[in-house]
Amino acid sequence: MVHVLHSEVVGPLEPYADGFARELVRRGYAVNAAAHQLGLVAHLSRWMMSQRLEAVDLTPEALGQYVEVRRRTGHRNLRTVKALTPLLEYLRGLGSVPVMESPTPQTAAARLLQQYRDYLIEDRDLRPKVVVGYVESVRPFIEAHVRAGAGELSVLRAADVTAFMVASSRWLAPKTVQRQASALRSLLRYWHVQGLLATSLVEAVPKIATGYPAxxxxxxxxxVNELLASCDRDCVTGRRDFAMLILLSRLGLRSGEVAGLGLDDVDWQCGEITVTGKGPRSDRLPLPDDVGQALVDYLCHGRPAGALDRSVFIRIKAPHHGLTAGGVTQAVAAAAHRAGVGTVYAHRLRHSAATSMLAAGASLAEIGQVLRHRGSVTTAAYATVDVAALRTLARPWPTGGVS
Structure with a gap:
């Protein structure tokens, strides 16, 4: 296979060509895809030779210059630094290319964002995904404040905070505004504790009303059955997608929980799976027979033997690492498109699992246990689904004339 993938690589990257070809095979790249990668390496190596660069000189600046040259010379594909990711990961693994540290922020806004990011990671111990959400939520506020010429945070006023939130509410969805308000309160609280603000402006962030619960x-x-039936279980993709869909629709898992499911999380002897949900919380759920059969079918006849990690659900295309939550959602949307049921994403199947349990006679407390809700208020939303039961609670409409 390596011989088939051989490409004429000359120059500084020639010593790495054979090893990189083997790495591509190990990571599950098809022959054509691997050949394209090696062709890219050959082109990069010739450019490096013309610039008298070695592998250790592949800095972000040098890579930027190379992709610009590749665009100017008329290449129609593999024209971004991202296309070089497999090569760079291989070279960094060998220690031939140093891992680049994040550059020190230069602007005042960038420094404030970096300080807040460090606080969330080191002091609050938040997960990386949550940190990204908080930082991106407050980025517009910090950048607008600095661009306005307020280099010192002490000049920040409560009116500035309120005006920013009012402006955001005009173009952001209510739930997004709620998240932005929470992040902004966290930022202002941090600035006050650090002494960057003389007084706390947390109360200047208005409470966001979202109306009645939907x-x-x-x-x-x-x-739901049509979605499941749309999966072609005679092919690898269909087996994988069917197993994911039945987990979502039968156990009400979230897309991130399906993506995070590992081989060690399935206890076949006890018939249980361990689900890692929001935060560090883990719960054990029973593994229904039909869900277990779908998992066995995929694991035995669909999951790549050369998978790069121990995730249950693996990408179809190389590199064969675990699927992301976005990948799970895309699989649900594709199944809905095939079944002709409109636009459907993964969380709709979680709602479907809850309403199916309710229709079968399960109590709200039992549904909350399966869905792993932290409070009964969240589960109570499903009480509004059973319209027939709600009619018995309605008071009769008064009849007769008005005296």
Missing amino acids: VPRALPPAQ
């Missing part, structure tokens, strides 16, 4: 939008059982 009725959970579930799919009827017939449409």
